[in-house]
Amino acid sequence: MQTFNFRVSAVAMACAFVSTVTLAQDATLTNPAISGVLDGYYQNTERPMAEREEGFGLGHTELALSANIDDMFYGKLTAVVETHGSDTEVGLEEAFIQTLAMPAGFSIRAGRFLSDVGYLNNQHVHTDAFSDRPAAYRAFLGSHYFDDGVRLDYVAPTDLYWAMGVEAFKGDSMRAEDEHGERDFKDLGVYTAYSKLGGDIGNSSSWMLGLSYLRNENGRLTAHEEHEDEVVAEDGHEHDHSHAAMYTGENTYIADFVYKWAPNGNYKYQHLTLSGEYFMVTDFAPLEEHDHGLDEAHGGEHTPDDQTGWYVSSVYQFTPNWSAGLRYGQVDTQELHDDHFHGQKLKETEVSLAWHHSHFSTVRLQYTNQQGTNFDGIEDDNVITLQYVMTLGAHGAHQF
């Protein structure tokens, strides 16, 4: 109830801001930038670990406010409204401050924000060229990982772009599954470190490479206890729409690249984006002192493989009005069944075609072929999504 009140007041506050600015009629770079994103869709079936349900639905509907608070601080608030079945949830995806005036290329961000690990994670989902995040993101980061915490970032004074940073988060949404609710989780659950390099090749091409490491103190699974099978069955069936990561582990390593091309560097008429990421999640099995059942029952010969996932995506905007995307991705995870692990695999091949009437409106048709073993019983399925994503209000400056 408390959270509900808070959410309502956040929206009320946002509305108050909107009206002030409408009256002021003087949108400048320094006044609060207000933007809303409307996302609606029809999808013929569901995908494993995805937020979008079957049929008509609303996706990420967001309202964002951002501005320089003063000469030292910048702030941003993003409220997201999501519907799941008959429930409407209002959540805060971003509520952070960032320093603007620290010396020597340092900056600090604090509050709730998107982690800077990987390539896609710090981008808002409405800027994606596909209706859902790649399977690897859905499996390991709960689609997009945002959390309460703090970041220290540094940009080197070099012509080659070189940024590096560390983050510390609460990590609630990255906790390993805890079906009995008895586990003593650490409050400071997630630490990350990342580094990104980037530059141009001539006038037409730009690139960026990133390496990230995510330490999840609560990433190890809890060993199942043999006599509580019924709880397992009940729990496994529940449809989980939280942003929690489905598959966790103590250590996650991410490598990412992006390459963009536009003739003469002019992005207006046509441009191509190639990007890809690789995930490896290790150390997820319950520690030995807890797992009486695990090693002894199987004689200790079975150690599960690391969980991995990757995707490669190519999006070509061939006129100002049309873009097409092709993405292939797969994820290999391990699921604990009583005392042993089952490997699971999901492969997704996706094609999307989008029509952009202007910079601010997109209508997208997407086809996904998913081939899975064990994932929610999926064996072979074709997913068709028809979606619109439209932005109103301030220009959103998007990251590379």
Place this chain on the structure above:
Amino acid sequence: MRINSKFIKASCAAIALTMASGAQAKLNIFACEPEYAALAKELAPDAKIYSATTAMQDPHQVQARPSLIAKMRQADLAVCAGADLEVGWLPMLQMKSANANVRSTEKGLFFAAEHVQTLDKLDSVDRSMGDVHAQGNPHLHFDPERLLLVAKALSSKLVQLDPDSKAEYDAALADFSTRWQAATTQWLALAAPLNGKKVIAYHTSFRYLFNWLGIEQVGDLEPKPGLPPSTSHLADLQSRAKQGDVMAIIVASYQDERGANWLGERTQLPVQVLPMSVGGNDDSQDLFSLYQSVITLLLNLNK
């Protein structure tokens, strides 16, 4: 020991020398567009100048790419058109580059549009009007008088950031002003035959140029700012062109020529690409040759 202390003294002296010469005004300037890089070059010839975009790139749609973040990280001064032209990418660069020097116009940030009256300021703005700028048209570098005002303001900014070199900046401004005013008089005389001519153009890129030379833009290839030419809109322009008073179809160096060519073929009107900025064609090497080239190309159409 002796050698050592001598060596230390020598290296201290060398370091002090480099520090001193480094402090002696080698400003690192980040220009959002090539016209402001060229202006900075006139006013601070010794500065290290980097242009974020070229005349072949639409400055509305620039990616806040890693190389730009790296350049802005090192800048003492960022010079941009302003009036929200760079609103889609400059704030992201400022955020990502974590360089407090170029965050506010009180320090090392300079918006040209803040120092002149812009044309076409709007009292109210709605997205249904297209991607319009409430603060007026930002493509103001094609008005020589406004550009001179910008030059004066930019020179003061240079002095503010680097007061030790005031004499050099004042001299460079005086020299530029003299040459620019003389050139402006010549250009006006040269371009006199263009006065009263009518053109169809793409976007309001040359709004200030046309305003200065007395050219009237009677049609825009864009149905609304930011929207690409549509067939139905082009058909409307075709019937407008039938009145027979239009001199040419004008496109900027970063704009797509297809719509213009479609219309040109059907109306028998010449299609002329004009350099949007320095580097937009081979003749445009600096601000002077840019103006000269644009006027020459327009005069050739009138022959």
